[in-house]
Amino acid sequence: MASIGRVISEMLNESHQGRSGSSRMQGGMIAKVVDNVDPEDRYRVRVSFPWLSDQYTKGTTSDGSDSKVQSHWARITTMMAGKDTGSFWLPEIDDEVMVDFEEGDFSRPIIMGSLWNGPANSPRSLKFSPENQEVEVSNHAQGGANDYRFIRSRAGSTLAFIDKQGSEGVSLRSPKNAEFFIDDTGGGERICMYDSKQNQWLSIETDKKKITLETDTGDILIKAKEKIRLECKNLEVEASENIKVKAGQKITQECTNYKSKSSSSTEMDGGGKMVCKAGRIDLNP
Structure with missing residues (x-):
């Protein structure tokens, strides 16, 4: 009597293609991704079954190299799929996956999901703001x-989605640790953006307005091709050293009352002509 492994191997052999009259088997199988360059560009992969012997799993990948490839091109189950829409998470080469077969037909494999294993463990830690903390994430x-809960490329x-009570938040972080962070810690509502060293940031605190x-x-530079407009009830500009305002043509100031004060000296230079006009002018009153 042939072994179960041999029977399954023969059912996987390409001589058993097609939905009509082909060998069938119900239930999933553990497999390893060996090719993810679909020649028809249909978002499919090919897999090998490590528990089968080389005699039944030798094949050729899309680049022409030998590999343990015996499956037909397998479609991938994803949480959403439609015309020009869906979630795009193509498995990597050597990823372990669970494979099932449409109506038990071995010529129509479907990737049901990916699996962690001993050599390829799940992530163990997660780093996020506002304190750039690193936490252990295993349950x-x-x-x-x-x-x-998080997705990592x-x-x-x-x-990452942080559901810890009192410290809830959402973090979108780059490989070099630049981050966009939504922080609900302590019932507050903050939206923050940080650079990789958290030396530069933008913080929007909705509860404090x-x-x-x-x-x-470094510096902060704000540029616009046409106009920058500031509107507020009160505007304060303060510098620890110097303030410089420069225009290529004209500076206009309008107000009800105008006061200019210097604790040391004041200098006004018209370059050409200076006009001082008022209903009354008091010099050194």
Whole structure:
């Protein structure tokens, strides 16, 4: 009697293609991705079944190299798929996946999902603002709290949802740690953007009705092709050293009362002509 492994191997062999009269099997199988360059560009992968012998799994990948490739091109189950819409998460080469077969037809494999294993463990830590803290994310380390959910790419880009009571937030972080962070800590409502070293940031605090744009190390430059307009009830401009205002043509100031004061000296230079006009002028009253 042939072994179960041999029977399954033969059912996987390409001589058993097609939906009509082909061998069938119900249930999923563990497989490894060996090719993710679909020649028809249909977002599919090919897999090998490590538990089968080389005799039944040898094949050729799309680049012409030998590999343990015996499956037909497998479609990928995703949380959303439609015309020009959906979630795009193509498995990597050597990723472990669960494979099922449409109506049990081995010529119509479907990737049901990806699996972690011993060599390819799940992430163990997560870093996020506002304190740039790093936390252990395994539910064992959390004592069963299950407070962190996130998506992390191969390069390290991370979208994280922090559900810890009193410290809720959402973090979108780049591989070099630049971050967009929505912070509801303590019932507050803040939207923050940080650079990789958290030396420059933008903070919007909705509960305090306050927006802060700050840099600890460099300059802030605001540019517009046409016009920059500031509107507010009171405007304060303060510098620890110097303030310089320069225009290519004209500066106009209008107000009800105007006061200019210097604690040391004042100098006015017209360059050409200076006109002082008022209903009354008092010099050194």
